[in-house]
Amino acid sequence: MINISEVIETNDMIQHENLDVRTITMGISLFDCMDSSLEECSTKIYDKICKKAGKLVETGEHISQSYGIPVVNKRISVTPIATVGSSACKTEEDYVKLAETLDKAAENVGVNLIGGYSAMLAKGNTEKEMIFLNSIPEALKRTSRVCSSVNVGSSRTGINMDAVRRMGDIVLETALKSHGTESLGAAKLVVFCNAPDDNPFMAGAFHGITEGESVINVGVSGPGVVKKALEAARGADFEVLCETIKRTAFKITRVGQLVAREAASMLNVPFGIVDLSLAPTPAIGDSVAEILQEIGLEYPGAPGTTAALALLNDQVKKGGVMASSYVGGLSGAFIPVSEDQGMIDAVEAGALTLEKLEAMTCVCSVGLDMIAIPGDTPAESVAGIIADEMAIGMINNKTTAVRLIPAIGKTVGDSLNFGGLFGYAPVMPVNRFSCEKFVNRGGRIPAPIHSFKN
Amino acid sequence: MQKVVITVVGKDKVGIMAKVCTYLADNGINILDISQTIVSGYFNMMMIADMGEKIAEFEKVKSELDEMGKSIGVQIRLQREEIFDMMHRI
Numbered sequence: 001m002i003n004i005s006e007v008i009e010t011n012d013m014i015q016h017e018n019l020d021v022r023t024i025t026m027g028i029s030l031f032d033c034m035d036s037s038l039e040e041c042s043t044k045i046y047d048k049i050c051k052k053a054g055k056l057v058e059t060g061e062h063i064s065q066s067y068g069i070p071v072v073n074k075r076i077s078v079t080p081i082a083t084v085g086s087s088a089c090k091t092e093e094d095y096v097k098l099a100e101t102l103d104k105a106a107e108n109v110g111v112n113l114i115g116g117y118s119a120m121l122a123k124g125n126t127e128k129e130m131i132f133l134n135s136i137p138e139a140l141k142r143t144s145r146v147c148s149s150v151n152v153g154s155s156r157t158g159i160n161m162d163a164v165r166r167m168g169d170i171v172l173e174t175a176l177k178s179h180g181t182e183s184l185g186a187a188k189l190v191v192f193c194n195a196p197d198d199n200p201f202m203a204g205a206f207h208g209i210t211e212g213e214s215v216i217n218v219g220v221s222g223p224g225v226v227k228k229a230l231e232a233a234r235g236a237d238f239e240v241l242c243e244t245i246k247r248t249a250f251k252i253t254r255v256g257q258l259v260a261r262e263a264a265s266m267l268n269v270p271f272g273i274v275d276l277s278l279a280p281t282p283a284i285g286d287s288v289a290e291i292l293q294e295i296g297l298e299y300p301g302a303p304g305t306t307a308a309l310a311l312l313n314d315q316v317k318k319g320g321v322m323a324s325s326y327v328g329g330l331s332g333a334f335i336p337v338s339e340d341q342g343m344i345d346a347v348e349a350g351a352l353t354l355e356k357l358e359a360m361t362c363v364c365s366v367g368l369d370m371i372a373i374p375g376d377t378p379a380e381s382v383a384g385i386i387a388d389e390m391a392i393g394m395i396n397n398k399t400t401a402v403r404l405i406p407a408i409g410k411t412v413g414d415s416l417n418f419g420g421l422f423g424y425a426p427v428m429p430v431n432r433f434s435c436e437k438f439v440n441r442g443g444r445i446p447a448p449i450h451s452f453k454n
Numbered sequence: 455m456q457k458v459v460i461t462v463v464g465k466d467k468v469g470i471m472a473k474v475c476t477y478l479a480d481n482g483i484n485i486l487d488i489s490q491t492i493v494s495g496y497f498n499m500m501m502i503a504d505m506g507e508k509i510a511e512f513e514k515v516k517s518e519l520d521e522m523g524k525s526i527g528v529q530i531r532l533q534r535e536e537i538f539d540m541m542h543r544i
């Protein structure tokens with residue numbers, strides 16, 4: 001039988017170390033909503049989301065009550081809209097209408113974010129998909145809950161450089177259109193390489209085309225728990241350090257597994273995956289940067305940071321896979337800047353630069369995340385940063401992503417303040433030398449040699 | 455069996471156990487195991503109980519225990535046991 005020290009340990013994690021279920025995300029397929037009439041398509045989408053996810057929020061609350069663990073977010077991901085709307089939408093405005101439908105449906109069922117205003121362009125893009133891309137800035141301006149993502153490359157297909165170049169413009173336009181709200185629109189737009197079909201975390205969540213009718217994916221998080229556990233391993237060697245992280249990751253993931261199974265059974269929807277990501281929030285004690293400091297760095301960005309992060313990410317995965325048969329999504333350590341007080345401090349102290357963050361993304365679970373750059377950064381440079389990050393993903397067979405926020409009218413020394421979960425971001429300098437001729441070449445970068453595994 | 459874990463955390467004083475046990479008895483909730491310890495000067499008590507059919511009224515019992523805790527100056531939590539099993543048992 002469970003003993004008192006185990007009970008105290010679990011409850012301490014929840015009450016003092018910010019262990020929580022970060023999100024229960026319901027994936028919903030919208031393939032059967034495709035229609036040649038925009039109105040029909042929109043009605044079908046709205047009805048289907050409301051019907052499928054009507055009890056999602058209530059279920060999350062119930063689970064939270066039963067186990068005494070916070071379920072912070074209840075969210076929805078849908079089939080990429082570029083595909084769903086390809087028959088109905090003839091213009092950018094048509095696609096924006098579908099974004100508004102998603103927004104309305106999300107509001108109706110009470111979720112704060114809905115992902116899937118997305119396009120999958122790893123190898124090429126259709127005419128409609130280009131129209132879709134152009135609609136993103138306006139869609140993110142006119143909605144408050146919709147999140148958008150675009151997959152522009154994969155280890156299997158190479159990188160679609162035409163899409164990368166266009167995304168340089170789209171990221172800037174999105175920031176410009178949401179200028180009045182600290183460019184928040186850009187915080188809801190992710191560019192991916194090797195995007196996973198089952199990621200429950202926003203802004204990059206979508207219900208991939210390989211998925212079934214609907215699915216429950218759960219994201220658990222607990223950087224504070226890992227940090228606390230590591231305090232007991234100060235000065236110990238790497239074996240002890242790794243073992244401590246692994247054990248903690250195992251415990252956290254088990255909670256995710258329990259919640260995912262329970263939610264799936266209550267909603268009568270298949271269980272998909274548990275995503276164990278150390279996802280920080282601006283709250284004190286909920287920081288990945290603090291883990292890196294506990295491992296032994298003065299600030300993230302100091303020499304040794306990439307090694308420390310590699311170790312952390314790998315141990316988190318090792319603990320996680322033992323705890324659940326279906327670990328998926330992005331599982332690992334997130335290193336967003338604005339959402340992690342320790343990262344913000346490191347940037348402000350001059351310890352952490354964009355280039356070091358890029359190196360860190362080679363070994364973390366995602367990529368350049370929530371980074372504010374000067375508003376006058378040329379679109380070509382934004383595309384160049386995206387291309388670099390996509391190349392890291394393609395060559396290393398991993399997911400990488402870029403979520404940059406051009407701070408319109410601001411420059412290095414200023415900051416963007418989003419408030420809430422998105423936090424605040426000091427504007428970071430971007431290398432001022434041009435890559436214009438490179439990103440404007442057109443076409444695609446071929447698939448890497450190790451993609452030929454036939 | 456519908457196992458739940460009840461934890462009481464707070465400053466030790468006379469009658470905490472009596473109150474909680476009386477409430478559980480009045481509601482037909484069977485106590486299976488009790489243990490207690492002091493952590494950082496605070497009284498920590500844990501009970502494993504079987505709620506049986508009372509599980510249908512979980513949220514009501516939870517809020518009543520919560521209220522009772524407030525009235526005697528301690529924190530009382532009611533949680534389903536599975537979260538502890540999952541975390542600490544393979």
